[in-house]
Amino acid sequence: MRRVTGPVHRRGRVTGRVVAACGALAFLAGCAQGAADDGDGGLPGAPTGVTAAAGSATSVHVMWNAVSARPGVRAYEVYRGGTKVRDVPASEHMVDVTRLAPATTYVFTVRARDTDGRLGPRSREVRATTPAAAAADRSAPTRPLGPHGRAVGSRAVQLSWSPSTDDHRVASYDIYQGATKIHSVGGNQTAAVVTGLRPGTSYSFTVRARDAADNLSPASAPVRLTTAPGSDDGRGTAPTSFHAATHRTDGAYYLDLDWIAPRTDGVVTEYQIQLDGQPATSLVWGGDAPRGKATYSFYLGREAGERHRVRLRARLPDGTWGGFTPERTVTTGRP
Missing domain, CATH: 2.60.40.10 (Immunoglobulins)
Structure with a gap:
C-alpha cells in the first residue's frame, strides 16, 4: 500500500498529516473541490472511473x-x-x-x-x-423476462431482469429510457443502477439483450418507476457498513474509517469526509478504486478524551454527490 501524506483542513486550521490506508490514492485538501476541479480555472482534470x-x-x-x-x-x-x-x-x-x-x-x-x-x-x-464473431449468426437472443426495479430516493433507480438465452452467448444488455439507449452492462450481469435522474419524475425503462454478432433481442416489458419528490437525503446512494474508530500510535491518535462503496454501475473514485459538521478532506483514487470495502485513516491529534463526529459521502459517476452515511461518534483514547 502506498502512503500519502498531506495537510487536513479542519475548523480552519491545519491539524496534521493524513495517512492513506488504500492503495493508489491521491489526496485533495480543503472543502471537497471536484475531483477534476483545481479551483483556479486551470485545465479540466483527467476523467476517473474509466x-x-x-x-x-x-x-x-x-x-x-x-x-x-x-x-x-x-x-x-x-x-x-x-x-x-x-x-x-x-x-x-x-x-x-x-x-x-x-x-x-x-x-x-x-x-x-x-x-x-x-x-x-x-x-x-x-x-x-472483443469476442470472436460467430459465423452466419442471425439468431437474436431471447427477450429479457421479469424486469422489475425500484426507485432509490429522488435521483436513482435499480433495475434487474432474468437472463436471456442465445444460440451462442449473450454479450451484453442494453438499457433504454423510453426510446433512448442510456446504458449497457456485460452479458453476465442482470442488474443495473441508473443515476442522474430528476426528482418526482416518472420514467419507463426496457432492456434488450445483444449477442456477439450484434443481434438484438425484442425489448423487455417496460418497468415504470417514479423517483421521490423533492431533494431527499440521498440515503440510497450513500456508502454502507460505515464504521469509525480511533487508534494511538507514537503518542498520537488517528481516526480509522471503513465502508462499502455505494452500488453503481460506474466506479466511485472520490469521497468527501465530514468531521464535526465541516468538510475535512476529499479522497480521490488515482488508480483502481475499491468496488467493495474501502478504508482510510488520518491524524486527529495528541489529546485523549476528544469527541468527534464523522460521516462521508461519495461522488457518483454522473458527477453528483450521493447521500451521507449515518454519522458516527468517536472519542480519542476510548475503544
Missing part, C-alpha cells in the same frame, strides 16, 4: 465519471490507442465505440475539453477484448 467492456464482436462500451471543471466541460473525447474516435457531449459519460474487429484487444482513454476549448490530460488506459 471502464471498457465489449458489447459485441465489433463494439465496446466505454464509461467514465463526469468531470468538474471551471468554467465548465463542453465535451469528452474518446481515443482508441492514439486515435480520437468519438466526441461526446458533456451531459453524457458513456459511449459505444463501433466498427471494431472481432477477437481483438483495444486500449481506450478519455479526455475532457472545457468551454474555453482547452483539452485536459488523458485518463488512465483501459483495455477491452
Whole structure:
C-alpha cells in the first residue's frame, strides 16, 4: 500500500498529516473541490472511473465519471490507442465505440475539453477484448423476462431482469429510457443502477439483450418507476457498513474509517469526509478504486478524551454527490 501524506483542513486550521490506508490514492485538501476541479480555472482534470467492456464482436462500451471543471466541460473525447474516435457531449459519460474487429484487444482513454476549448490530460488506459464473431449468426437472443426495479430516493433507480438465452452467448444488455439507449452492462450481469435522474419524475425503462454478432433481442416489458419528490437525503446512494474508530500510535491518535462503496454501475473514485459538521478532506483514487470495502485513516491529534463526529459521502459517476452515511461518534483514547 502506498502512503500519502498531506495537510487536513479542519475548523480552519491545519491539524496534521493524513495517512492513506488504500492503495493508489491521491489526496485533495480543503472543502471537497471536484475531483477534476483545481479551483483556479486551470485545465479540466483527467476523467476517473474509466471502464471498457465489449458489447459485441465489433463494439465496446466505454464509461467514465463526469468531470468538474471551471468554467465548465463542453465535451469528452474518446481515443482508441492514439486515435480520437468519438466526441461526446458533456451531459453524457458513456459511449459505444463501433466498427471494431472481432477477437481483438483495444486500449481506450478519455479526455475532457472545457468551454474555453482547452483539452485536459488523458485518463488512465483501459483495455477491452472483443469476442470472436460467430459465423452466419442471425439468431437474436431471447427477450429479457421479469424486469422489475425500484426507485432509490429522488435521483436513482435499480433495475434487474432474468437472463436471456442465445444460440451462442449473450454479450451484453442494453438499457433504454423510453426510446433512448442510456446504458449497457456485460452479458453476465442482470442488474443495473441508473443515476442522474430528476426528482418526482416518472420514467419507463426496457432492456434488450445483444449477442456477439450484434443481434438484438425484442425489448423487455417496460418497468415504470417514479423517483421521490423533492431533494431527499440521498440515503440510497450513500456508502454502507460505515464504521469509525480511533487508534494511538507514537503518542498520537488517528481516526480509522471503513465502508462499502455505494452500488453503481460506474466506479466511485472520490469521497468527501465530514468531521464535526465541516468538510475535512476529499479522497480521490488515482488508480483502481475499491468496488467493495474501502478504508482510510488520518491524524486527529495528541489529546485523549476528544469527541468527534464523522460521516462521508461519495461522488457518483454522473458527477453528483450521493447521500451521507449515518454519522458516527468517536472519542480519542476510548475503544
